[in-house]
C-alpha cells in the first residue's frame with residue numbers, strides 16, 4: 001500500500017465531502033506532538049500544493065503542561081520543513097495542572113479551547129484543523145451510545161460558537177495504524193502526552209475491545225464510519241424521526257448492506 005497516497009485520498013475525501021477547506025482559507029493546524037497531528041499537517045501541506053483552490057497552512061502547539069518530553073524537537077523538525085509554527089505556553093492550563101492535578105477532560109478541554117481560539121486569532125486563521133482520527137470517531141460513537149445514551153460521535157466539520165472559526169477534522173477516515181506508520185516514515189519526532197499513558201479509562205477499554213474484534217473483522221472501523229454516514233432514522237427510537245402516521249416512504253426503506261463500506265481497503 002502506498003501510505004502517502006492512501007492518506008491523501010482519505011483526507012481529500014473528507015475535505016470534499018464535508019466542505020472543510022474553501023478558497024482563500026487560512027488553516028491553523030493544532031500540533032499536539034503526536035503522530036496524528038503531524039500526519040494531518042503533512043497531508044494538508046501536500047494537498048495545498050495539489051489542490052485546485054488556494055489556501056494557506058500554519059501550525060501551532062499549546063503547552064498545557066502535559067508533554068512527557070520537551071516539545072523543542074517537534075519545533076526543530078517543523079522549522080526545518082519551513083512550516084510556519086507557533087508555540088504557546090498556556091499559563092492558566094499549567095496553573096490548573098499544578099493546583100488541580102486530577103482535573104478531568106472537561107476542564108482541560110475548556111482551557112485548551114480558549115487558548116486555541118486565542119492563538120488562531122493571532123495567526124489570522126479562519127479554519128482550525130484538529131488531528132482526531134477514524135479511531136477517535138469510532139470510540140466517541142461507541143462511548144456516547146454505551147455511556148451517555150446518545151447516537152453521536154464528533155463533528156467532522158462545524159463552527160465555533162460565534163462562527164468565528166470553522167473547526168475541521170480531516171483525519172476522520174484515517175485510522176491510527178496509518179498515522180503511526182506515516183509519522184514514522186517521515187522521521188517525525190513524536191512527543192507523548194501524559195494522558196496517553198492512562199489506563200483503566202473507558203476510552204482504553206473501548207480501544208482494547210475494538211482491537212480484539214478487529215482480529216476477526218479487520219474492517220470494523222471502516223464499517224462503523226460508514227454506519228455514521230448512513231443513519232436509518234426509521235429504525236431507531238427517536239420519535240422526532242419516526243413515521244408514526246405511515247406517510248413517509250423513506251422511513252420504511254431497507255438499506256442495501258453492500259452500500260455500507262465505501263472506503264478503499
Ligand code: SF4
Pocket residue numbers: 066103104105106108109193195
Ligand atoms: S486526555 Fe488529558 S489532555 Fe486530553 S482532554 Fe483529557 S485531560 Fe486534557
